[in-house]
Amino acid sequence: MSEELVSIVVPIYNMGNTLERCVNSLLYQSYSNIEILLIDDGSTDNSLEICNELKKKDSRILVYHTENRGSGPARNTGIEKANGRYIYFPDADDKLEKDSISILVSAMKKGSFDMVVFGYKSIDVKGNIYLEKQYPNMIKKGEEVRKDYSDYVLSTRKYGIQGAPWNKFFDLNIVKKYSIKYPELRRHQDEGFISSYVCHTKEIRFINDVLYSHYLNDLKKEWDKYPVDYVDAVIGLYKIRQETILAWNNEDKKTREIVEHEYICNIIKALELSYSPKMKFNRKERLKWIKKQIEKSQILKVVMPLSLGRYQKILFILLKKQYIFVAMLIMYIKIAIEKNGFLEFFRKFQ
Structure with a gap:
C-alpha cells in the first residue's frame, strides 16, 4: 500500500x-x-x-x-x-x-x-x-x-x-x-x-x-515584534471567535469568559504598544489614539471577567470611568519597569 x-x-x-x-x-x-x-x-x-x-x-x-x-x-x-x-x-x-x-x-x-x-x-x-x-x-x-x-x-x-x-x-x-x-x-x-x-x-x-x-525569541525583543496595527488583529480574532467558538454553544459560559478575558488582555496589550518607538507619539497624540482604539474595539461593552488579573482589572475599571490619563500612567510605569527597571519610572512621563 x-x-x-x-x-x-x-x-x-x-x-x-x-x-x-x-x-x-x-x-x-x-x-x-x-x-x-x-x-x-x-x-x-x-x-x-x-x-x-x-x-x-x-x-x-x-x-x-x-x-x-x-x-x-x-x-x-x-x-x-x-x-x-x-x-x-x-x-x-x-x-x-x-x-x-x-x-x-x-x-x-x-x-x-x-x-x-x-x-x-x-x-x-x-x-x-x-x-x-x-x-x-x-x-x-x-x-x-x-x-x-x-x-x-x-x-x-x-x-x-x-x-x-x-x-x-x-x-x-x-x-x-x-x-x-x-x-x-x-x-x-x-x-x-x-x-x-x-x-x-x-x-x-x-x-x-x-x-x-x-x-x-529573546523575551526582550518580543515586544518589538508586535505590529503597530496589533489592535486590528485582536479585534479580527475576537470577531472570528464570535462566529466560531462562541457560536458552538450559547450555554458554554466558561469558554465565553476565557475568550472575553483574553480579549480584554490583548486590547490592553495593544494600548501599551502606543509607547512603542514605532508609534512616535507625543502625549496628546497617544491620548487621542488610545481613545480611538477603545471606541473601535468596543472593549468597554464587554462584561469584566472575574478572572482578570489585578493590573488588567485596574486598567479596565479606569477606562470604564474615563480616567484614561491615569490608565496611561499605570501602563507607562509597568512598561518602564519591564523594559528598563525602576530608574525609568523617574524619567519624564511623555
Whole structure:
C-alpha cells in the first residue's frame, strides 16, 4: 500500500539564519512521501536564496515567493499549491523529530480522525528546555469538544488546541472542502485558522509523543515584534471567535469568559504598544489614539471577567470611568519597569 502524500508548508520571512535547520529536519524524516512548500513572504535577507539552493538538492522542495503579507497569507499560498492528503505547518526557525510525520500519518489513519494534536518542547535562547508540553493519549468527538471548549481554548490548558498550528496535523481534504484559510491578520492568524477548522472536525486524536522543538525569541525583543496595527488583529480574532467558538454553544459560559478575558488582555496589550518607538507619539497624540482604539474595539461593552488579573482589572475599571490619563500612567510605569527597571519610572512621563 502506497504512502499518503503529506504537504509541509513553511512560511518564511527573514529566516536565513535558521531556515536550514528547519528544512533539514523535514528532509531527514523517516516518512519519505512528502512535499515541502517553502513560501518566502517577501524576505529582505538571503532567505529566498537559501530556499532556491535547498530546492536544487531535493526534488521534494517547492519554492514560492510572494510580497510581504504575513505568515497567514503565506500559508494560504501553501494550501493552494499543496497536493497532499494531509497538511502540516511548522515554523521556519524550529525543527521536527525524525519519525514525526510517520507517527502522525499512522495516528491519523488508525481511525476516522481529522486532526492529531501532539506534544512539543519550547527551547530558550540559551538552549535550555523552557517548557515541555505533553498530551495524554486520548480521542475526543468534535461535537463533544465544541459543546464545552473551555479545556481546549487556551494552549496552556491540559488539552489546549488553540495556539500555533505546528503541533497539529490536519486533513487537507477538509481544509479545501470548506475553504478554510488563515485570516489576513498580522497576529493571531493561527488562532483563527484552528477555530475555523475545529468547526468541521468529527474526531480529534491526542497523542503523548513530544515531536516538535519550538525555539523561543529573546523575551526582550518580543515586544518589538508586535505590529503597530496589533489592535486590528485582536479585534479580527475576537470577531472570528464570535462566529466560531462562541457560536458552538450559547450555554458554554466558561469558554465565553476565557475568550472575553483574553480579549480584554490583548486590547490592553495593544494600548501599551502606543509607547512603542514605532508609534512616535507625543502625549496628546497617544491620548487621542488610545481613545480611538477603545471606541473601535468596543472593549468597554464587554462584561469584566472575574478572572482578570489585578493590573488588567485596574486598567479596565479606569477606562470604564474615563480616567484614561491615569490608565496611561499605570501602563507607562509597568512598561518602564519591564523594559528598563525602576530608574525609568523617574524619567519624564511623555
